[in-house]
Amino acid sequence: MTPSWLDAARQVNVPTVAAALGRKVARGRLSPCPACGAEKVGHDDRRGPVGVTLDGKGWRCHRCQASGDALDLVGRALTGKRTRELAGDHAALAAIRDWYSARGWCAPAPSTSPHARPLRRVPPPPPPPSEPEPSYPEPGEVVSLWEACSRVDPTGTDLPPVALSVAFLLSRRHLWAPAVADLDLARVLPNPEAHPFPHWLPTRWWPTWALAVPTWTPDGRMGGFRFRRVDGGRKRKELPHLGRSGGLVLACPVALDLLRGTPDRAVWDGTVLLVEGVPDFMTWATVPGVPRPAVFGIFQGAWTAEHAARIPDGTRVAVGTHNDPQGNHYADALAATLAPRCPCFRVRP
Numbered sequence: 001m002t003p004s005w006l007d008a009a010r011q012v013n014v015p016t017v018a019a020a021l022g023r024k025v026a027r028g029r030l031s032p033c034p035a036c037g038a039e040k041v042g043h044d045d046r047r048g049p050v051g052v053t054l055d056g057k058g059w060r061c062h063r064c065q066a067s068g069d070a071l072d073l074v075g076r077a078l079t080g081k082r083t084r085e086l087a088g089d090h091a092a093l094a095a096i097r098d099w100y101s102a103r104g105w106c107a108p109a110p111s112t113s114p115h116a117r118p119l120r121r122v123p124p125p126p127p128p129p130s131e132p133e134p135s136y137p138e139p140g141e142v143v144s145l146w147e148a149c150s151r152v153d154p155t156g157t158d159l160p161p162v163a164l165s166v167a168f169l170l171s172r173r174h175l176w177a178p179a180v181a182d183l184d185l186a187r188v189l190p191n192p193e194a195h196p197f198p199h200w201l202p203t204r205w206w207p208t209w210a211l212a213v214p215t216w217t218p219d220g221r222m223g224g225f226r227f228r229r230v231d232g233g234r235k236r237k238e239l240p241h242l243g244r245s246g247g248l249v250l251a252c253p254v255a256l257d258l259l260r261g262t263p264d265r266a267v268w269d270g271t272v273l274l275v276e277g278v279p280d281f282m283t284w285a286t287v288p289g290v291p292r293p294a295v296f297g298i299f300q301g302a303w304t305a306e307h308a309a310r311i312p313d314g315t316r317v318a319v320g321t322h323n324d325p326q327g328n329h330y331a332d333a334l335a336a337t338l339a340p341r342c343p344c345f346r347v348r349p
């Protein structure tokens with residue numbers, strides 16, 4: 001029969017015990033992992049490594065795959081083992097019970113009376129990490145904002161940011177503006193008075209930086225946006241969400257097939273083109289014709305070894321970053337992620 005103190009302890013959910021253990025809980029993510037100690041998902045993904053289930057009853061680490069319930073989290077933190085592995089270890093179970101009862105979440109053990117022998121000391125919870133809040137929005141927030149955006153329809157609408165965005169696209173030499181809408185490469189932010197913006201997006205960006213271009217994770221999920229200035233202003237022409245774009249690239253539909261591991265040789269010509277910035281990306285992504293190259297747009301820190309790993313061996317890669325010191329630096333860094341598997345050529349789009 002399960003002791004009644006365990007039944008009572010099981011009523012306390014994962015976020016509650018995690019906070020009591022001094023761990024950081026933000027937006028369904030927990031850090032650090034009680035099993036492997038990781039503080040973030042990966043080098044380029046700074047969210048907490050441990051996902052908490054929607055009902056708050058379970059957790060799983062995306063780094064080490066350890067999982068469990070709230071009791072297991074406490075067990076791991078206090079004894080290094082899951083609670084369910086501690087059957088018969090009376091000292092460890094007493095430490096866990098002591099921890100719960102000290103918070104009023106279960107009845108104290110009879111042995112905590114002043115005359116009983118002292119319990120093993122409970123180690124203090126680890127101090128909360130001093131990392132800043134993870135700057136990646138939740139994928140669901142990204143997709144719901146995207147779904148609320150307007151299409152960039154050159155045949156028109158009188159909404160000012162849509163008209164400004166269409167004018168911006170039409171003003172770019174060689175950019176086939178109708179294809180931006182056909183390929184769904186970019187959309188226009190909705191009026192924040194009509195659609196609530198997520199907390200990570202400043203409402204003052206509308207309508208100035210209204211053109212939202214999705215950025216993609218190495219496995220082809222929408223992870224964020226680049227925002228392009230469309231009012232003709234010359235300062236801060238492009239903004240990454242929350243000031244960073246690390247680990248997220250622009251990708252045309254053919255390039256997305258590559259990231260998702262489903263390249264289609266009927267539409268992909270077997271080559272990759274890497275260019276820098278939103279205008280170059282859209283210019284090359286909208287060149288008519290099939291089959292066509294997979295076009296990626298990159299920025300500082302956007303392209304990662306994980307993205308490179310999605311490019312099949314032997315693919316010819318044209319690197320068309322800007323012809324300036326920074327663009328040349330990107331070109332060298334990009335080639336280094338692909339050599340020697342894929343021959344890289346420097347081109348000047």
Ligand SMILES: [Zn+2]
Nearest residue numbers: 033036061064
């Ligand atoms: Zn872990």
